[in-house]
Amino acid sequence: MAEITFREALRSTLIDQFRKDERYFMMGEDIGAYGGSYAVTRGMLEEFGDRRIMDTPIAESVIMGAGIGAAMAGLRPIVEVMTINFSLLALDQVVNVASCVRYMSGGQVQAPLLIRMATGGGRQLAATHSHSLEGWYAHLPGLKVVTPSNPYDAAGMLRAAMREDDPVLFVEHAALYPGKGEVPEEPYEVPLGKANVVREGKDVTVVCWSRGVGLGQEAATQLERDGISAEIIDVRSMRPFDLDTIVTSVKKTGRAVVVEDDWRFGGFAGEVAALISEHAFDYLDAPVRRVAAEDVPAPYNRLLEQASMPNETKIVNTVKAMI
Amino acid sequence: MVMVRPGDGDGDESKGDTMVRAKQPREGSTARSGKRAYPPVALHDVDDLRMMLLMRRFEDAAAEGYSKAKIGGFLHLDNGQEAAALGTIGLLRDDDYIVTHYRDHGHALARGVEPERIMAELYGKATGVCAGKGGSMHLFDAKRNFMGGYAIVTGHLPIACGLGLAMKYQGRDSVVLCIFGDGAVNEGEWHESLNLAAVWKLPVLFLCLNNEYAMGTAIATTSAVTNIADRSAAYGIATARCDGMDLWDTRAAMDKATVHIRSGKGPYALEAMTYRFRGHSMADPEFYRTKQEVSERREAADPIELVRGRLEEAGLIDAAAYDRMVAEVNQQVEECVRFAEESPDPEPGELYTDIYAGIAGTGVPGPAIDLGRGA
Numbered sequence: 059m060a061e062i063t064f065r066e067a068l069r070s071t072l073i074d075q076f077r078k079d080e081r082y083f084m085m086g087e088d089i090g091a092y093g094g095s096y097a098v099t100r101g102m103l104e105e106f107g108d109r110r111i112m113d114t115p116i117a118e119s120v121i122m123g124a125g126i127g128a129a130m131a132g133l134r135p136i137v138e139v140m141t142i143n144f145s146l147l148a149l150d151q152v153v154n155v156a157s158c159v160r161y162m163s164g165g166q167v168q169a170p171l172l173i174r175m176a177t178g179g180g181r182q183l184a185a186t187h188s189h190s191l192e193g194w195y196a197h198l199p200g201l202k203v204v205t206p207s208n209p210y211d212a213a214g215m216l217r218a219a220m221r222e223d224d225p226v227l228f229v230e231h232a233a234l235y236p237g238k239g240e241v242p243e244e245p246y247e248v249p250l251g252k253a254n255v256v257r258e259g260k261d262v263t264v265v266c267w268s269r270g271v272g273l274g275q276e277a278a279t280q281l282e283r284d285g286i287s288a289e290i291i292d293v294r295s296m297r298p299f300d301l302d303t304i305v306t307s308v309k310k311t312g313r314a315v316v317v318e319d320d321w322r323f324g325g326f327a328g329e330v331a332a333l334i335s336e337h338a339f340d341y342l343d344a345p346v347r348r349v350a351a352e353d354v355p356a357p358y359n360r361l362l363e364q365a366s367m368p369n370e371t372k373i374v375n376t377v378k379a380m381i
Numbered sequence: 382m383v384m385v386r387p388g389d390g391d392g393d394e395s396k397g398d399t400m401v402r403a404k405q406p407r408e409g410s411t412a413r414s415g416k417r418a419y420p421p422v423a424l425h426d427v428d429d430l431r432m433m434l435l436m437r438r439f440e441d442a443a444a445e446g447y448s449k450a451k452i453g454g455f456l457h458l459d460n461g462q463e464a465a466a467l468g469t470i471g472l473l474r475d476d477d478y479i480v481t482h483y484r485d486h487g488h489a490l491a492r493g494v495e496p497e498r499i500m501a502e503l504y505g506k507a508t509g510v511c512a513g514k515g516g517s518m519h520l521f522d523a524k525r526n527f528m529g530g531y532a533i534v535t536g537h538l539p540i541a542c543g544l545g546l547a548m549k550y551q552g553r554d555s556v557v558l559c560i561f562g563d564g565a566v567n568e569g570e571w572h573e574s575l576n577l578a579a580v581w582k583l584p585v586l587f588l589c590l591n592n593e594y595a596m597g598t599a600i601a602t603t604s605a606v607t608n609i610a611d612r613s614a615a616y617g618i619a620t621a622r623c624d625g626m627d628l629w630d631t632r633a634a635m636d637k638a639t640v641h642i643r644s645g646k647g648p649y650a651l652e653a654m655t656y657r658f659r660g661h662s663m664a665d666p667e668f669y670r671t672k673q674e675v676s677e678r679r680e681a682a683d684p685i686e687l688v689r690g691r692l693e694e695a696g697l698i699d700a701a702a703y704d705r706m707v708a709e710v711n712q713q714v715e716e717c718v719r720f721a722e723e724s725p726d727p728e729p730g731e732l733y734t735d736i737y738a739g740i741a742g743t744g745v746p747g748p749a750i751d752l753g754r755g756a
């Protein structure tokens with residue numbers, strides 16, 4: 059097993075799949091000559107040519123729609139949207155075509171397209187460039203939404219996502235790209251729709267995903283010093299959603315904290331909290347709590363921005379207040 | 382009267398039954414000038430007359446079903462636009478693709494989709510083309526490459542680009558016919574799609590059915606340049622305008638467009654000048670135009686009357702044969718309605734099917750199937 063970055067895990071998986079199956083091709087802004095704005099596609103234009111690595115105009119809606127249309131005709135398009143912020147210009151295509159075309163055609167037409175995009179704040183990009191809107195997408199029946207937190211899952215889930223017959227949104231937190239982890243050389247898949255218990259504990263369940271998993275693990279280490287044992291669950295897949303793993307854990311610990319980078323009000327963490335209440339209410343020793351972004355547009359100032367985001371201290375404090 | 386724009390390299394547009402015309406925004410929709418040079422009528426024109434009658438009668442029957450509340454939702458009818466639809470769709474090959482907007486019944490009929498399955502879809506029945514899950518605005522028939530009616534204005538133009546991209550990627554010479562209205566051209570997606578198709582030379586035929594109104598808004602109210610062919614030319618796309626009330630003129634333009642696309646020259650934008658005889662939808666009180674305008678336009682150019690007249694002149698049908706044809710079509714549509722009425726609703730369990738391929742249901746927990754019907 060080699061230690062590689064999250065970015066390299068994605069890149070090598072893409073390249074491996076591209077070599078094996080000609081139906082894969084990718085469209086996106088600056089994925090070719092520029093090398094990808096997060097360098098995930100670096101070198102792919104050179105290897106696969108501009109037939110399969112297609113630099114597009116800055117026109118998110120037609121890029122997304124073209125991916126959907128090509129998928130309907132039997133190809134396996136990958137659409138890279140530079141960041142989730144810009145995906146809003148393609149939202150109609152995702153909401154009104156990709157996620158519902160199978161249903162409204164009575165099962166006749168499918169759009170097996172893979173959409174990749176970077177998400178997340180924390181880099182002083184202020185209100186327009188710091189969104190974590192994956193929860194909005196998880197709202198859509200017909201779309202799958204996955205958010206790996208480490209290189210192993212990134213490679214395994216990407217490989218699985220590329221074989222899906224449904225549209226999949228693959229969300230990559232920008233802060234994770236340089237992070238390293240062990241990844242086997244041989245191809246493997248991590249199935250979509252399965253949460254992962256990354257650390258076992260008995261006093262509280264911390265439900266998290268993407269960047270939040272690192273925060274949860276750090277918080278668990280700190281809590282341990284105070285004699286509190288936290289179980290950390292990496293959701294990995296927002297839709298399909300693996301409630302069983304979470305409920306099993308909460309029944310054991312009796313407490314749950316949900317961590318997310320998106321705004322607190324009306325967010326995905328609220329959905330998870332509701333599900334825990336519906337399915338494990340009798341086992342709870344405290345109300346389910348959320349650690350999420352403050353309910354404000356992302357500020358530019360570094361200190362303000364840091365204050366607006368979830369961090370390990372907020373998780374630790376929240377857990378301590380519950381025990 | 383096909384007007385070819387720069388960007389089309391064919392160069393023989395003034396020959397035969399087409400002529401290069403100066404910019405005359407509304408010309409083209411008055412069909413029966415008598416001056417036009419037509420190709421001789423052919424036997425298959427009789428079939429086309431029958432199809433146009435079917436398209437017309439189908440819509441009238443749908444209106445009746447809607448008035449009786451047997452058809453729900455929005456219902457957009459196509460009366461008056463039959464030649465524009467049949468003159469284009471009728472020339473496609475089986476391996477070509479179609480995506481269109483919500484005014485799509487006639488387009489599905491012209492493609493050969495079974496009329497009774499379209500009617501059943503309007504009725505929301507399990508026997509409908511989309512098993513009752515799409516409705517009037519979202520007709521699909523994948524085995525005929527009829528890839529959907531779409532009800533978000535202009536939302537399907539990007540899809541057409543993707544289908545076109547797939548054709549090109551796979552080395553196929555299929556054409557993707559993408560149909561939309563004059564109201565679609567001010568959405569950003571129209572611009573994004575024309576540009577992408579042009580720069581990637583995609584085999585997409587952008588067919589604008591210009592019926593002069595988007596709901597109740599006349600085109601000049603919303604577009605500084607009302608000549609959509611002109612606007613399309615700005616993207617480096619070969620364009621033409623045709624008389625969409627005239628089956629032969631539309632066919633000639635369509636023929637030219639598909640030859641252009643199949644020869645690998647990239648997309649084509651065809652603007653068919655047409656007019657709808659009914660309101661935008663069944664909910665339209667038609668405040669924005671007079672009854673007189675509609676009757677005058679209908680008098681001046683009813684696409685069915687044009688075809689009937691030419692066939693009669695040529696001696697291919699007479700009044701009795703025409704009446705027989707009308708009666709047969711009426712009978713056929715009646716049977717469609719009966720089929721739709723007698724077909725079952727979808728099973729309640731169908732609510733949760735066709736969401737994903739690999740998993741049942743919606744992928745998230747929740748009370749599985751409590752349809753709220755009481756104990």
Ligand SMILES: Cc1ncc(C[n+]2csc(CCOP(=O)(O)OP(=O)(O)O)c2C)c(N)n1
Nearest residue numbers: 484532533534562563564565592594595596
């Ligand atoms: C994005 C969007 N905006 C508004 C509407 C509401 N709407 C439905 S049809 C229509 C008019 C479209 O007119 P046109 O493109 O000319 O087609 P026609 O109905 O004349 O065939 C409008 C505004 C819609 N369906 N989608």
Ligand SMILES: [Mg+2]
Nearest residue numbers: 562563594595
């Ligand atoms: Mg219109």
